[in-house]
Amino acid sequence: xxxxxxxxxxxxxxxxxxxxxxxxxxxxxxxxxxxxxxxxxxxxxxxxxxxxxxxxxxxxxxxxxxxxxxxxxxxxxxxxxxxxxxxxxxxxxxxxxxxxxxxxxxxxxxxxxxxxxxxxxxxxxxxxxxxxxxxxxxxxxxxxxxxxxxxxxxxxxxxxxxxxxxxxxxxxxxxxxxxxxxxxxxxxxxxxxxxxxxxxxxxxxxxxxxxxxxxxxxxxxxxxxxxxxxxxxxxxxxxxxxxxxxxxxxxxxxxxxxxxxxx
Amino acid sequence: xxxxxxxxxxxxxxxxxxxxxxxxxxxxxxxxxxxxxxxxxxxxxxxxxxxxxxxxxxxxxxxxxxxxxxxxxxxxxxxxxxxxxxxxxxxxxxxxxxxxxxxxxxxxxxxxxxxxxxxxxxxxxxxxxxxxxxxxxxxxxxxxxxxxxxxxxxxxxxxxxxxxxxxxxxxxxxxxxxxxxxxxxxxxxxxxxxxxxxxxxxxxxxxxxxxxxxxxxxxxxxxxxxxxxxxxxxxxxxxxxxxxxxxxxxxxxxxxxxxxxxxxxxxxxxxxxxxxxxxxxxxxxxxxxxxxxxxxxxxxxxxxxxxxxxxxxxxxxxxxxxxxxxx
Numbered sequence: 231x232x233x234x235x236x237x238x239x240x241x242x243x244x245x246x247x248x249x250x251x252x253x254x255x256x257x258x259x260x261x262x263x264x265x266x267x268x269x270x271x272x273x274x275x276x277x278x279x280x281x282x283x284x285x286x287x288x289x290x291x292x293x294x295x296x297x298x299x300x301x302x303x304x305x306x307x308x309x310x311x312x313x314x315x316x317x318x319x320x321x322x323x324x325x326x327x328x329x330x331x332x333x334x335x336x337x338x339x340x341x342x343x344x345x346x347x348x349x350x351x352x353x354x355x356x357x358x359x360x361x362x363x364x365x366x367x368x369x370x371x372x373x374x375x376x377x378x379x380x381x382x383x384x385x386x387x388x389x390x391x392x393x394x395x396x397x398x399x400x401x402x403x404x405x406x407x408x409x410x411x412x413x414x415x416x417x418x419x420x421x422x423x424x425x426x427x428x429x430x431x432x433x434x435x436x437x438x439x440x441x442x443x444x445x446x447x448x449x450x451x452x453x454x455x456x457x458x459x460x461x462x463x464x465x466x467x468x469x470x471x472x473x474x475x476x477x478x479x480x481x482x483x484x485x486x487x488x489x490x491x492x493x
Numbered sequence: 494x495x496x497x498x499x500x501x502x503x504x505x506x507x508x509x510x511x512x513x514x515x516x517x518x519x520x521x522x523x524x525x526x527x528x529x530x531x532x533x534x535x536x537x538x539x540x541x542x543x544x545x546x547x548x549x550x551x552x553x554x555x556x557x558x559x560x561x562x563x564x565x566x567x568x569x570x571x572x573x574x575x576x577x578x579x580x581x582x583x584x585x586x587x588x589x590x591x592x593x594x595x596x597x598x599x600x601x602x603x604x605x606x607x608x609x610x611x612x613x614x615x616x617x618x619x620x621x622x623x624x625x626x627x628x629x630x631x632x633x634x635x636x637x638x639x640x641x642x643x644x645x646x647x648x649x650x651x652x653x654x655x656x657x658x659x660x661x662x663x664x665x666x667x668x669x670x671x672x673x674x675x676x677x678x679x680x681x682x683x684x685x686x687x688x689x690x691x692x693x694x695x696x697x698x699x700x701x702x703x704x705x706x707x708x709x710x711x712x713x714x715x716x717x718x719x720x721x722x723x724x725x726x727x728x729x730x731x732x733x734x735x736x737x738x739x740x741x742x743x744x745x746x747x748x749x750x751x752x753x754x755x756x757x758x759x760x761x762x763x764x765x766x767x768x769x770x771x772x773x774x775x776x777x778x779x780x781x782x783x784x785x786x787x788x789x790x791x792x793x794x795x796x797x798x799x800x801x802x803x804x805x806x807x808x809x810x811x812x813x814x815x816x817x818x819x820x
Contacts, residue, residue: 388577394546395579395637397566399593399644413583 260461289445372426383418503552527691530701572641587621
């Protein structure tokens with residue numbers, strides 16, 4: 231027994247060290263901007279950079295739009311496929327997995343070919359058009375996570391009978407989705423939303439190739455030009471991402487017991 | 494009186510499989526109707542067509558003179574209770590009951606009053622703030638009943654609402670449903686596979702068999718004058734009488750045979766008791782009449798002890814009680 235516990239702990243410590251040492255080293259390095267003593271100078275420098283705030287704000291806004299569009303696309307789609315076209319489910323599974331298989335680079339080159347300024351639908355011809363295109367690209371990137379979160383959420387409630395109960399009480403499709411289905415899968419949707427947010431905040435390829443001032447390209451730009459700030463930024467984005475993940479758990483605990491969960 | 498609920502030549506096919514084969518019935522306002530039959534007989538499909546969840550292949554459904562065959566479920570002004578309760582898990586009991594009222598646009602204060610009235614009616618006053626998961630199955634089903642009748646629907650549809658409950662609650666809730674139904678005078682269609690349940694609460698029963706309506710009538714008519722062999726055997730117990738002395742397809746209910754002559758009895762049979770079942774108020778005897786097993790139900794009595802296995806007995810019955818089973 232004793233030795234079994236020892237080995238279990240050893241493996242745990244090794245595993246933890248694998249994750250924690252680089253993080254701790256990065257954090258330590260980020261504090262060494264001032265010669266000879268630890269300081270938060272690198273963080274001050276990051277926060278003082280107007281591009282940090284503007285690129286972060288840009289990514290947050292694009293992230294929020296991505297979440298809203300993602301919910302509007304995915305929730306009704308999953309609902310109707312589960313309710314009326316269950317034979318379409320394997321096809322849905324396949325389509326929603328495609329963004330994981332097709333590299334973002336391929337996706338964005340396709341977009342530029344299709345929606346470039348010389349095409350029939352020149353989305354990239356204007357700033358707003360490019361922002362819309364970026365949001366659409368992110369909806370696609372986040373699709374595997376959003377779809378699975380919502381699908382799991384709907385699996386835990388009897389959407390067929392709940393729909394019929396609401397219908398016979400006089401509710402229309404919109405009222406059923408808005409007042410019955412959505413509230414019951416709220417926690418599932420939130421977990422999908424935070425995953426989406428985490429993806430959008432760190433995304434580089436698409437934002438960079440569409441030449442939008444997002445947080446990902448900013449991170450990479452800093453990384454190639456500065457010494458200590460990238461380490462500070464790495465720690466900051468680590469905290470943001472884990473904050474988003476942590477929120478999934480926190481909200482899951484606060485949500486009413488009736489709400490469907492994904493865990 | 495004109496028919497309140499009318500179903501005409503109703504047919505439903507799923508692909509090549511026809512599950513409802515031209516059913517007709519008409520009922521008056523305030524009646525409690527049961528659709529009774531084994532699983533797969535089409536009773537649930539008929540209910541779902543009345544609700545609007547299934548589209549009839551052909552035929553018509555009319556409520557209070559309005560043709561509703563092609564209306565959407567949310568346009569029919571009906572109430573329904575489902576087998577699996579189907580309360581909205583995100584809403585409190587009060588909000589569940591008020592759901593249909595809110596959709597219909599009733600002001601908040603009237604809604605609150607109606608919810609209170611409904612909770613008193615189902616014997617759960619003060620439960621507004623509870624969530625469905627905090628309640629027992631029987632309580633949830635009563636809330637589902639309140640939710641269905643709160644908007645004063647034209648018709649109440651009950652889809653095996655008692656099947657998921659345990660035996661004792663099943664009996665008390667069915668009595669409660671019947672009392673509320675009579676109190677409100679609401680026309681009700683109740684789907685069940687349990688013949689005892691159907692007989693105990695219905696004004697009229699529709700017995701379904703393999704997509705066809707076999708017989709329609711009061712519980713008393715259905716039980717005492719079954720029109721087909723299926724109805725006779727599905728509803729209640731039945732003894733097939735020996736062909737040698739009665740002819741083919743003759744049968745009789747177990748409670749219509751006695752061990753002593755009665756004024757109306759005119760026929761006797763002799764047999765040996767092969768089994769004695771003491772069920773409390775009823776003693777069920779199995780008698781072997783030259784190879785044909787016949788069950789007899791007699792009432793328990795303080796004074797006399799039940800006969801013993803192996804005793805030879807004479808059975809008395811009246812020829813007018815003998816049923817002739819058709820096809």
